[in-house]
Amino acid sequence: MEGKKLLILLLVSALLLSFTGCNNEIENNTGQSTVNAIVEEERIYEPEYRGKLVLPLTTLNTLNPLLSENLFYYHFSKLIFEGLFDFDDNLDMISVLADTYVIEDNGKIINIKLKENVIWHDGEKFTAEDVAFTINTIKYASEDTIYKKMLNNSIGIYNPKNINRIINVQILDPYELNIIFDRSFSHGLETLTFPIIPKHKFVIDRENKKSYAQALAEENYIPIGTGPYKFEDYEKFKTIKLNSFPEYRNGKAYIDTVIGKVLENEKLILTAFETGQLHLAIPLDVDWGKYAQNSRIRIYEFISNNYEFLGLNFKSGIFAGENSKGIRKALAYGIDRQKIIQNIYLGHGTQAETPIYPDSWLIWEDANIYGYSPNKAREELEKIGWKDINGDGFYENENEEEVIIKLLTNPDNLLRTKTADMIIGDLNKIGIKVEKDYPEFSQDNLNEDIIEAQWEEINEKLMNKDFDMVLLGWHLSTIPDLSFAFHSSQIKSGTNFINYQDEKMDEILFEAFNAENRNNKLKAYKKLQSHIVKELPYVSLFFKNNAILIDKIVMGDIDPSFFNYYRNIEKWYIPKEFQGDIE
Structure with a gap:
């Protein structure tokens, strides 16, 4: 439906804009929990490992993070993939796969040193080659792909050019590179939040157009990332299964298994949550305060x-x-x-x-x-x-x-x-x-x-x-x-x-x-x-x-934002006595 709304679609440079679903919206206490109104003292639990978390997805066409425009998969894929940078509470930049950076040459160059302890889910080492390959893949992609549009419209607004001439990569060593823009550009760090994909998965002998085409495949895509969760299985139009990645550089996530349950639309997601089939949902309207009366549910508003x-x-x-x-x-x-x-x-x-x-x-x-x-x-x-x-x-x-x-x-x-x-x-x-x-x-x-x-x-x-x-x-x-x-x-x-x-x-x-x-x-x-x-x-x-509704058996550092519902998910946990609640 929103594909017909010109006033939204005009802003093609807005990354999250393109991840809208078929609802009728165009759209204090950030990160604060609205505590259940039931007057009882909640028991305090210590973090524990194991358990299974069931999260919502809507029908999706691909698991490729460079192609998918599905809002729920955009958030879900952040469990698997990471970018060089991400946003903090104030939309300032924090390093993720990057370790340090220096802005040089009047804003035209960002020198980045990468973290050296990052492992891909298949055991290979993450290097600057992966960053360069990802950027080259995005440059090769068709004009209507989400990150190509984002780069074109954020960098080329004053002097439109082909993105191939706007941004380039210079690899200095396996863990250092320069991102080079053709002009001074204040949003350089903000553009470097796209998911990084593994070069070795798509390049056999040498990097070429065939490599990029394979990296942009829509069908039969097997996600391999560097995030806290590793892709395990996809039952098409039903479920995506992830397992915690033991070698994640920030430590193994508490919750062992995450299931993405595919439902047709947001209304069915909310129904599934209300009937105990999901641990989390997004409210459809502004009257989510009614859930505060439910002792099973916590509300996190942002x-x-x-x-x-x-x-x-x-x-x-x-x-x-x-x-x-x-x-x-x-x-x-x-x-x-x-x-x-x-x-x-x-x-x-x-x-x-x-x-x-x-x-x-x-x-x-x-x-x-x-x-x-x-x-x-x-x-x-x-x-x-x-x-x-x-x-x-x-x-x-x-x-x-x-x-x-x-x-x-x-x-x-x-x-x-x-x-x-x-x-x-x-x-x-x-x-x-x-x-x-x-x-x-x-x-x-x-x-x-x-x-x-x-x-x-x-x-x-x-x-x-x-x-x-x-x-x-x-x-x-x-x-x-x-x-x-x-x-x-x-x-x-x-x-x-x-x-x-x-x-x-x-x-x-x-x-x-x-x-x-x-x-x-x-x-x-x-x-x-x-x-x-x-x-x-x-x-x-x-x-x-907005808000997320979450089953109160899920605990930990729950801190959703509009750009990442599942921020800090590796620090979420389910106490042992609740670990078998949803099957």
Whole structure:
């Protein structure tokens, strides 16, 4: 279904974006457990080995991590495969297969020394040859493969080129290499999180196109990685079996066996979890608090990468005029975002002023300037000459003309239409007359054809600039480049569908993209956020929170994130008395 949603698919550089399933979403206490409401003191167990963990999967076409776009397999494959780097809680970089790194030549070269104690699951040593082979394989892959798209769209956004000329590898010795970019590039480390595959598995005599083709095979792919779990068996469309890898460099995982149970969709996954067939599931809606009453279940909530915002039409209409900024500020002050989060999302959201992940190391704390204030909203409107001339409770503009703003959104998303209704109510209260530009549908009557038709209509309005204001969302990438949304060069591609043009914004975005080191990147992103809150190309609302539901017999360092549900899984354990619960 989401394959039809242009507004999501436009952001092809967003890695997790392409792993969406067929749900109707476009989408505090990070990592904190919502403790069961049953009043009883839980027994404390010490970590123990053995046991079996059953995790969810949806129907998948391949086990190849360089090809699969299945969300559940993306997370599951992290038990098998690892990258050079990964993200921490703040989306800063941590070394995984890399040991140390140095950024050189004004950001064009990343010198990496690899860990020397890494073993592939088949017993071979991991070396720089494997990293080079993986990058060459991705470069050889077709343009529509997920990591090829990620590299092309993150590195080549300002000067599109074939990825083969953008990134290269120089092997210095078996455990040292240089990653070489053809330009200064601040997101180099973030792009090096793709899974590394073993060269020796695919190269017989010498590395060539045949080797790459074999590494990109979709059928009969046998995963061999360096992670805490080793692939054992795949019963097609039924189960994937993994066993803990005894020679894992960080120590053998506590849980011996992990079973990936394949089910048709997320609804069946939740049913299987509720009936005790799975140890873990993802809630389908925001009312997951109801599970807190179940003594069998723990809830771990985290901030997702699903960002909600109001987009404004800068091409024509009210937001194309010279007083547009005053109106935008009035919108930012006049919408009670916390009330929306509490009333519609049941508290499961995190207010945001910019499209930067709220816990990011790049966040600028001083960006939080638009708290809910109807009085400040009215002041902004009156500064630009708006008055309620006829006493009907709504402002007329500086030319004494009636002002009506139409709000567009996708009616198949019930949470979003409820949000739109509240936004309209808030803005009407401060004297901005806003009307619905979306039909009301009974959720019971929605089907795929109706939803597809609705999205085609919305896309047509957006591309034709036939809208005033639109409530939508992005699945934002872990690579925090906002050029896709705000750079003038992206108007033609359609990702800057609001038609926003600002030379200073273009300069700052390029500075953030082109930063030569991590310190300069941090400075550039502070400048970028300062400009965003000043200019308000979007009226930011919030990031949605998400959660995992987990059987309380699973214990340990459970710390899910939107980019890795199973983070620290080697430290999870099941006490001996519960080890035979799920068969």
